[in-house]
Amino acid sequence: MATDGESPVRLAAETWESLFRAQVAVMRKLQAGPAFKKVAINEYDVLFTLSRCPSGWLRLNELNDHVLLSQSSLSRLVERLEKRGLVERMAAPEDGRGVLLKLTDAGAELQKDIGREHVRDISGLLGPALTAAEQKELRRLTEKLRHSVGARH
Amino acid sequence: MATDGESPVRLAAETWESLFRAQVAVMRKLQAGPAFKKVAINEYDVLFTLSRCPSGWLRLNELNDHVLLSQSSLSRLVERLEKRGLVERMAAPEDGRGVLLKLTDAGAELQKDIGREHVRDISGLLGPALTAAEQKELRRLTEKLRHSVGARH
DNA sequence: CGTCGATAGATGCATATGCATCTAAATCGG
DNA sequence: CCGATTTAGATGCATATGCATCTATCGACG
Numbered sequence: 001m002a003t004d005g006e007s008p009v010r011l012a013a014e015t016w017e018s019l020f021r022a023q024v025a026v027m028r029k030l031q032a033g034p035a036f037k038k039v040a041i042n043e044y045d046v047l048f049t050l051s052r053c054p055s056g057w058l059r060l061n062e063l064n065d066h067v068l069l070s071q072s073s074l075s076r077l078v079e080r081l082e083k084r085g086l087v088e089r090m091a092a093p094e095d096g097r098g099v100l101l102k103l104t105d106a107g108a109e110l111q112k113d114i115g116r117e118h119v120r121d122i123s124g125l126l127g128p129a130l131t132a133a134e135q136k137e138l139r140r141l142t143e144k145l146r147h148s149v150g151a152r153h
Numbered sequence: 154m155a156t157d158g159e160s161p162v163r164l165a166a167e168t169w170e171s172l173f174r175a176q177v178a179v180m181r182k183l184q185a186g187p188a189f190k191k192v193a194i195n196e197y198d199v200l201f202t203l204s205r206c207p208s209g210w211l212r213l214n215e216l217n218d219h220v221l222l223s224q225s226s227l228s229r230l231v232e233r234l235e236k237r238g239l240v241e242r243m244a245a246p247e248d249g250r251g252v253l254l255k256l257t258d259a260g261a262e263l264q265k266d267i268g269r270e271h272v273r274d275i276s277g278l279l280g281p282a283l284t285a286a287e288q289k290e291l292r293r294l295t296e297k298l299r300h301s302v303g304a305r306h
Numbered sequence: 307c308g309t310c311g312a313t314a315g316a317t318g319c320a321t322a323t324g325c326a327t328c329t330a331a332a333t334c335g336g
Numbered sequence: 337c338c339g340a341t342t343t344a345g346a347t348g349c350a351t352a353t354g355c356a357t358c359t360a361t362c363g364a365c366g
Contacts, residue, residue: 012279013272015288015295016179022295023176024221025302026169040322061344068177073323075346080322097331097344119166126165129301134294135168141283141291142168142175148282149178193352214314226353228316233352250314250361 019142026125035117038110042069043077044118047086047111050103057100059092065150086110172295179278188270191263195222196230197271200239200264203256210253212245218303239263 031041039047049066050058064074078101081087086107092098103111126135184194192200202219203211217227231254234240239260245251256264279288 008280008285009272009276011285011288011292012276015279015283015292016275018292018295018299019172019176019179021219022299022302023172024219025299026172027221029302042322059344066174066177068180070324071345072325072347076322079346092344095332095344099345119162122169123162123165125302126168126298127161129298130168130294132161132164134297135164137290138294138298139164139168139171141287141294142171144287145279145282145291146171146175146178149175149182149278195352212314223354224315225317225355229352232316245314248314248362250359252315 026122029125030118030121033117033121035114035121039114042067043081044111044114046074046077046081047103047107048115050087050101051108051111051115056102057090058102060099060101063101081107179275182278183271183274186270186274188267188274192267195220196234197264197267199227199230199234200256200260201268203240203254204261204264204268209255210243211255213252213254216254234260 027041030036036044045067046063049063050056060074060078061071063078064071067074069077078087078089082089085104088102088104090100090102092100130138180194183189189197198220199216202216203209213227213231214224216231217224220227222230231240231242235242238257241255241257243253243255245253283291
């Protein structure tokens with residue numbers, strides 16, 4: 001009946017704590033980069049997500065699942081991006097309540113510019129920290145975690 | 154000269170993306186719990202960090218390294234906690250500029266209450282998602298990442 | 307010592323965020 | 337088909353956040 005000296009609950013708490021702190025540490029560095037003088041990190045996240053969207057158009061509520069922001073905050077964030085000419089709104093054709101979003105050309109270009117720098121910064125932080133195999137394993141574990149958590153509706 | 158079809162830079166970006174999204178997904182669930190009606194998650198984080206501090210007292214600037222908040226925001230967050238009687242301030246004895254922080258009894262009790270529930274929620278999210286071995290590996294990798302990132306002055 | 311640059315925190319001010327609520331459109335039940 | 341419920345998004349309002357700046361202290365150096 002010997003245990004490994006650590007309860008499952010405690011292990012989960014420590015794992016989350018460690019994941020969270022790592023995220024804070026990396027995020028701090030990334031936010032400090034010069035790219036995020038032009039757009040806040042949440043705003044960039046929206047531009048990035050739109051850039052990955054195959055059809056180009058994305059519903060506001062789908063976007064909201066992706067981002068750590070309340071519905072109202074996202075609504076206003078998008079309003080700001082629209083005022084800056086970075087995104088375009090359109091009423092959803094199949095749902096009169098819905099709003100579709102798309103990057104403008106200026107938005108797509110800005111995303112690419114910042115994205116390039118951002119990716120370089122990320123690589124500069126993760127590269128020296130973890131081997132390629134470790135990064136792959138970390139990616140696998142966090143994907144698994146995300147899908148499991150997201151699955152419980 | 155065959156590669157595995159993925160550049161190091163791209164791998165790092167995907168790894169970070171995955172880590173970040175997992176953090177968002179988990180954080181969303183945790184924030185929705187009833188515990189965080191009483192204190193915001195950042196506020197809880199401060200109470201938690203103070204509760205782990207061996208001497209009980211912690212410098213404000215050390216606390217700031219831990220939390221994803223600007224110096225001024227932390228200053229005001231602590232001010233709020235003090236007004237609510239959850240923490241106590243003291244001038245640092247060895248540094249006339251510094252401020253030391255400590256939980257009050259009420260603060261310690263609140264932290265424990267919320268902490269219990271929080272840990273249960275975390276366990277409920279990570280437990281079904283990852284095996285114990287996977288959690289340990291995730292903890293190891295994120296610790297390694299954090300230390301590497303934090304190390305660069 | 308006295309001056310100068312650096313560091314710890316606090317504060318004014320503009321902006322971002324979240325909660326509660328509102329409107330409009332879709333969906334459900336009879 | 338109509339009223340009731342649910343869902344998507346917008347908005348008023350209070351609060352939280354960040355940037356720039358200010359004050360006070362520390363530490364280095366002449």
